[in-house]
Amino acid sequence: MKPDKLRNLLQEMDARVARMQRARKDHFAANLSWLRTEVQRLLSKVDTLRTSDIAALELTLSVIPINDLDRSSLSNLLLGMKIGLNLLGPEDVLDAVPGQKPAAFQFGFEGSRLVVVDQPLRTRERDKDIAEAAMEAATERGVYVGEQLAQSNCSPRLRESFKSLQDKLEARANIIQVGMYNQTCGRVLRGDVEELSPTLFELLRSHVELVFAAASQFDDWRVFRENAVDIDRESVAALSQSTLALVRDLKAQRETDPEVTAALDTVVGWTEDKEADKRDVLALTGTLQNLWSLAAKSALAKEVSSEGRKLVAKAIIAALLAVTTAGTLAAFGKVPGAEWIETTAAYFKSATEGTPPASPSPKSAPP
Incomplete structure (x- = not known):
């Protein structure tokens, strides 16, 4: 990862810690102040950032009592820095990717075919x-x-x-x-x-x-409704446009069930309504997170039911990367709990760019 990417991650961490610091009125605000000082120190030496620097930030963060959402947000930024410094392997990224959550749509595989799956109704x-x-x-x-x-x-x-x-x-x-x-x-x-x-x-x-x-x-609807948050219309538009591009790519893949692309079209349609609200936005972002989760976990898993499924998962990742713009990643960064997508995308992009070109097959080899 280039220094400017690492700098962006550190600047984002600085901004988030500053917001958390302003919101705290207890003595732990001093801990956050010290954490922010360390982040700013690293910003001044981003070209020589080392493994020990990231480890020190992790240790400091681990002893500060903050809510789970803020901790997850900062941890994902640190994960991105590790990816940038080539400190993570597939197993580390696999552990960091969350499972699918209750959303407008969840996904799964039938054999090697990507499909929409049911979400059983749950209540106490x-x-x-x-x-x-x-x-x-x-x-x-x-x-x-x-x-x-x-x-x-x-x-x-x-x-x-x-x-x-x-x-x-x-x-x-x-x-x-x-x-x-x-x-x-x-x-x-x-x-x-x-x-x-x-x-x-x-x-x-x-x-x-x-x-x-x-x-x-039902629990899932209550939690969904409570977790809905507003983000700006430009960010919603960026997510919608990338999703429509993804739909076009997935339609060309025989292993994608038509219900999958119909589901993505549906969540985009909800956000395009002139009366769209934060629930519509969460329906879109939650559905996209679930697709990222399934594809990433299936592509990185050591054991899958078939090699074909793994190849399909990698094809989905390729399609997701192809339509994921800087605006899309910035939009995900504004959705609480979705920050992991940026670091996951960075890992797969880095892995793809670092893969040497395939050797020509015997048929295509020059005489």
């Missing part, structure tokens, strides 16, 4: 009966709502939105999708309010509220 045992009853009530109500829409002269978009929601309710394969499709229904409903009778509008509005109440009984 004591709330299980209430949650199941709430979902059953929402599903049954959705059948009635669909019948009423079929008999009305509402717009095709409104009818299709509620049908998609009903499909998700009946499938019970992903509570976050239920919440997101329900959010879409609410938006379409507000846009069509002038075209609906008061009775039908009230029926649809109450159904949206019922579905949200049912979704709130």
Whole structure:
């Protein structure tokens, strides 16, 4: 990694420690001040940065009590510096890549084929009966709502939105999708309010509220909703554009199921809505993190079920790297918990650039 890349990582660490320092009112603010002094010292000698310098920063960070999100953020920056100094092997990166998290979509392999996978609905045992009853009530109500829409002269978009929601309710394969499709229904409903009778509008509005109440009984939707954060529209646009480019690349790969590219198109579509909010952004960034996680872990794993799966994972990584711009990485850096993507991308890019060209095959070798 070039010195300017290491300098950028140190500058970002300096900025984040400064924000943490301003937020602390206890005596540990002094520890953060000392950590920041060390970071600034290394900035002055970035051309001669050594292994021991990174180790010293890690040790200092390890004894400062900070929340898990901040610790993960700073640890990922240190990981990037290690990659820049060629201190990490595949096993180290594999350990640093988190597993897939509840999101709008998760991914997996069927044989060597990349597919979308279900996310079982989870709730606390004591709330299980209430949650199941709430979902059953929402599903049954959705059948009635669909019948009423079929008999009305509402717009095709409104009818299709509620049908998609009903499909998700009946499938019970992903509570976050239920919440997101329900959010879409609410938006379409507000846009069509002038075209609906008061009775039908009230029926649809109450159904949206019922579905949200049912979704709130499940842990994954609650956590998803609480973790949603706003980032600037330019960053969202950068992520959306790179995702659309990724869709085009993945469509050309026979080993990618069409549901995968449809899923990526869906999360981009949610962010492009003029009423898009922080949940839509998290649906996009969470889905992309899951794809990165699956591809990176499969490409680096020592043992996989087939060599074909590993080759597909490497092809996905190549596609991700091809569409990942500086703007995309900067956007991920603003999403809490997503900073690891920048360091993971740096590792794979470095590994790719360091791979010697393949020898020509006997058929292509010159006489």
